[in-house]
Amino acid sequence: MVKGIASGVGCSLVPSRLLATAPDPEGDGLSRASPQAAEVDPRAVLDFIDSTFANDLDLHSFMLYRKGNVVAEGWSWPYASHRPHMMHSLTKSVTATGVGLAMDEGYFSLDDSVLDFFPGEQPARLTANLKAMTVKDLLTMQSGHTVSVSGSVFRQIKTSWIDEFFKIPVTDQPGTHFLYSSALSFLLSAIVTRTTKETLRQYLESRLFKPLGITSLTWGSSPNGINSGGNGLTWKTVDSLKLGILHLNGGSWNGKQLISRRWVEEATRTQVSDAQYGYHWWQENAVNAFYAEGAFGQFSIVFPRHDAVLALTAGVQDGEALLKLVWDQFPGAFKGLSSDYRARTEDALAGRIENLRLLPEARATASPTAQEISGRTFVIEPNQDHVSQVSFNFSDGCMTFHQSDHRGDHTVHVGIGNWIESTTGITGNKLHHQYQSENMKVVASGHWWDENTFEMTWQFVESAWVDRLICRFYGDQLSIDRTTNANYASRVQPTLRGKAEKG
Template sequence: MKSLSALAFTLLLTSLSMAADLPRATPESQGVDSAVIQAFVQTEDQQIHTLHSVMILRHGKVVAEGWWQPEAADKQHILWSLSKSFTSTAVGLAVAEGKLSIDDPVLKFFPNEAPANPSSNLQAMKVRDLLTMTTGHETEPKRPEEGKWVEAFLNHPVPFEPGTHFLYNSQATYMQSAIVQKVTGQTVLDYLRTRLFEPLGIENPVWGTSPDGITLGGYGLHVRTEDIAKFGQLLLQKGKWQGRQLVPAAWIEQATSKQVSNDANKKSTVDWKQGYGFQFWQCTHGAYRGDGKDGQFCIVLPQYDAVVIMTAHNNKMQDQLALVWEKLLAAFHDKPLPENPTAQASLKETLQHLTAHPAPAPEKK
């Protein structure tokens, strides 16, 4: 018979293990129609080449999850630019700790890397402009193979007044990472490890660095599908996790709201023209998202109290996202639905037997 101390230790390990995973529930118990989820997954499977995983959360519980073989639940996946949303969260935490302000000039942090005669636009560039991709650049700064990415960024022409011209710019995110490292003495990966990753139960995140030893920031983070889902649920809960406020609610609200317009005509229905926050895209249907190349999505749907995660290797991201609006939103209901064992079994069968399709060959011209 185990001693009380050994039993307590076993229970503690069990508790920690359980706490590391999101709770599961049947779709109907959370007001979600299993048959509609199945139709959504099957349509994505047929029309998108190729998905790697999908996970749907409602009211904080996973109601559907699947991986296209050879992908699997325990495999990490590259996030590409979805990494940016994690970097901006690091900025928000550093702001909350009084390490910097989003209204600080960028040059304040890099006196030794600044050009001898910085332009007025460069002098006016603030951390806020890095966050909103409105640095004033006409083209994205290069990443020199020999390093000195910060110096290359600061020496790149800034023809527009910062805050007035949107240009998607991964090096602007890298500069956020460099600033966090400058003011905290830690890489963004290490800084987030104790403040975000460990509290969420995200184990062994992998994130590369530049030749200068600075976390890439704009891309390169590798975590599991469920880890992305935890991040999305944290956003939905305004930064609160298991009774702890990991990220200030005010920062989440600010970061995930529209800060700048990126549609000159202001009439587009395309999800990439709905505006931009602090490294988060605005969506149609009152949603927002972090996303990355090839179809990495963390979609937060506040009005549905839902989160949708997808990873993929797909070059038609708008089509992939549009199917969420067209096929999945109808699954969400305000109240629990009667349990439907037949539909649930059919959904489970579909989710357990997904196989990645080979990417279609390019068309001959």
């Protein structure tokens, strides 16, 4: 499906203030109120938004909850409230919730040996340190490993991830030092699956997702069908907010105790003092906050003393830079209205929110080169990304980019003078933290820098990523340079070079 998007419409960030006080205007089970009604200083919220853009940090969305209501919210165009967003390691806090529920139901305990859950997958040599590893050691990231494993590593492995876990040397005594690793979260997911006979996604459906009204989530799995645990969860911003609200309220939702208060208190307090880490939840003790964090700026931040939760999605290389801007304004925003508060301050916030957008106005440009190259196939020189050929098909207001590689044939529809939304499976895992999907929503536009240089922008609107491609044409020669905004590996794809086929 290809859908045109008016380039001048900043359909971003609809301020809840304009909704006045309403029980559930968005149909998500949450009521709305104005910042003033919840004693939130709108100037602080405005300053936070301004600071993100002043520091070139792409804020995709935010939702602020206080005293029982959502008081400010929004999505930077082309992001929107209905779109899900990849959450990366924020997933770990969801996994911890599943672990807590399974423990509440008596499936296992903190002190159980990890090995006991996997009698058929144990390595031939069992060291004393491996034998000593417990569920609690996994939850607190104190496994005894000295090698941290990213989800990007496991995603490339097509055999059992449980076997891969047990290949990691347990060099140190478990429980003695902190080392963050997604492998530990995966094994927690596997433990839930082994004991409950359900995947973590299935186990949480009736116990967490359905009561919270979370319906449109997806969660990646290992080759053996075990949810990844440390990452791979995609859901909406409001779902991250609900996760925070649930923990703010001690595991209670609409008067029903979904998870024990005792578990919530233990999970969200500091268990590892030198890391300010609980059971897959981080703490910021200086401001009495705890939070779930995912790569590239995904957050659910809870301020228990202030009865508040802030959920964010973003596309930034350094999530800590975004978090620092949060601490600059929160929880200070909850200390009451600024002395110079006027109605116009709230109006200024609404106006700023209403006009936020990530993508610039699309430029309508032209070049005679477009007609010369349109429909021609460029054969690409051998390259590490296995791209074999590309083509550019120009028509009125649109260019369709085709790429063939080891995964098959892919297209991206690119607006000329506008932005076009379509679905693509184009290869990009090396730039995208080793994530690869066949059905990615992308909003794209292109323009000519000069007669021979064409730039495309691809905003993958259910993730953190925006890619830019510079295509240079020299007679029948072509080069393509592709970069992305955020990645823990290289953000630059090696230059592709090719030559147009004759005929």
